[in-house]
């Protein structure tokens with residue numbers, strides 16, 4: 172496969188963390204933009220990035236980028252792409268995407284123009300007039316931002332946050348990519364001792380354990396590009412074999428979860444086992460009011476319930492106050508709390524040493540970081 176520019180959308184606020192991950196993987200021409208980070212690479216880079224990137228939502232190949240102020244420009248720009256190099260005569264090629272601040276703003280119209288342009292191109296390449304679309308799927312994704320079109324192929328299939336361990340979640344789970352980013356911001360290391368007293372389905376504990384043990388987050392799943400003959404399974408098989416060798420058996424990391432809901436505790440333990448980190452995670456049914464630290468230097472990372480999605484607002488506020496009391500009493504020093512509650516610091520009783528704006532999907536949150 173020739174080198175391509177890859178585009179990786181991510182949650183707003185995570186661009187710097189994702190760019191750092193890419194650089195550590197040795198990827199080239201890493202460039203962070205708003206809500207996405209790009210790199211340049213070949214099939215081997217794609218396979219390694221698919222397996223290892225913890226904070227990317229998906230990986231797209233950019234096959235064309237051009238100004239598209241009109242439908243004609245969009246049609247011609249798409250038709251100029253050598254689609255026959257990618258898509259076979261039996262293959263499926265659905266189109267989806269979005270447009271923002273652009274003259275072309277009707278998504279269904281853009282979709283059908285792009286589809287028509289690809290069909291036109293393939294018709295003359297294959298000398299056929301009808302496409303069955305029963306073969307391998309090539310999801311075409313477009314974005315039009317300020318009249319600039321980007322035409323891409325989705326190499327991931329299911330979003331990269333779907334690691335394969337969390338089929339079941341509680342009512343308000345944290346996205347896996349966001350939990351991984353918080354573990355990065357909290358400097359989770361191979362020997363970290365971690366507590367999450369509101370563990371829910373266990374996302375923070377599991378993403379931290381994967382990071383501590385150097386387990387590639389995508390090691391248990393498949394990717395759309397593996398079914399494409401011009402990419403092939405080989406780079407992915409090699410990347411999986413390499414990832415297995417890189418797991419650190421010496422990591423002393425251990426995590427302790429608690430939750431008031433016994434169903435959540437069961438879920439955490441099940442998910443941890445599925446993720447291959449069951450031995451590194453304990454979870455018990457416990458009210459945060461009874462919180463204690465397993466060791467003095469343990470790190471607390473948590474995502475307490477908030478009024479919008481769980482509990483009513485006064486109850487969520489009372490819980491934030493309680494957290495201030497019990498964490499102080501337990502002597503916790505390193506505390507990382509992600510919440511939508513703008514009054515958290517006042518209720519907790521202490522201004523954070525640092526705060527960082529993050530998005531859990533579309534929900535605007537803050538991560539409050541305490542170091543002392």
Ligand SMILES: C[S@@+](CC[C@H](N)C(=O)[O-])C[C@H]1O[C@@H](n2cnc3c(N)ncnc32)[C@H](O)[C@@H]1O
Nearest residue numbers: 344345369371372374430431432458459474476
């Ligand atoms: C926002 S969810 C956490 C989601 C979790 N981060 C995940 O990704 O699945 C909050 C959790 O706090 C638990 N909870 C509510 N009140 C609690 C309390 N007083 N003590 C401990 N856990 C509590 C809920 O049962 C829920 O699972």
